[in-house]
Amino acid sequence: MTTNRSDRILRFIAFLSLAAVFIALISQHIFGMEPCAWCVLQRFILLVMAVVCLLAGAGWGSAVMRRLGAVLTLLLSASGVAAAWYQYSVAAHSFSCAETFADRFITGLGADAAMPWLFGIYASCMDARRTLLGVEYSMWGLITFVVCGLLALWALARAGRQ
Numbered sequence: 001m002t003t004n005r006s007d008r009i010l011r012f013i014a015f016l017s018l019a020a021v022f023i024a025l026i027s028q029h030i031f032g033m034e035p036c037a038w039c040v041l042q043r044f045i046l047l048v049m050a051v052v053c054l055l056a057g058a059g060w061g062s063a064v065m066r067r068l069g070a071v072l073t074l075l076l077s078a079s080g081v082a083a084a085w086y087q088y089s090v091a092a093h094s095f096s097c098a099e100t101f102a103d104r105f106i107t108g109l110g111a112d113a114a115m116p117w118l119f120g121i122y123a124s125c126m127d128a129r130r131t132l133l134g135v136e137y138s139m140w141g142l143i144t145f146v147v148c149g150l151l152a153l154w155a156l157a158r159a160g161r162q
Contacts, residue, residue, distance in 0.1 A: 009155035010057025017050040034122035037102035038087035070156035077149030084142035091125035
């Protein structure tokens with residue numbers, strides 16, 4: 001099994017995604033920062049992105065698989081940026097996230113009922129508005145998705161050269 005740079009980049013994106021979810025879970029379960037529907041949707045996107053990157057960057061796939069993984073990661077990153085921006089600019093100023101896309105998506109999947117410790121929606125968007133080091137959590141999410149998207153572009157460029 002050979003390891004190349006695009007594999008390593010994809011695995012690093014998976015690590016960043018899982019680390020972000022881990023930090024969100026610590027914030028929730030240790031520090032009592034309950035998530036809203038948009039927070040939970042971002043967790044879901046990060047976990048799907050981690051799975052895609054781990055599969056594409058496993059080292060046994062072809063360059064086509066790495067490119068496909070990088071493209072899917074780029075699309076997931078873009079959807080994460082959109083979710084984080086919506087949370088920051090619209091949802092965080094609303095009294096309720098009920099019946100928004102994020103709420104319908106997570107509850108429609110049944111993820112909140114199947115794994116409430118991970119996907120449970122426990123706060124309104126306005127109540128979930130918190131800061132870390134003076135930056136709102138939704139902006140940390142946006143930054144994470146932008147970084148992952150840029151890394152996905154780099155992995156795509158590297159996979160194309162191999």
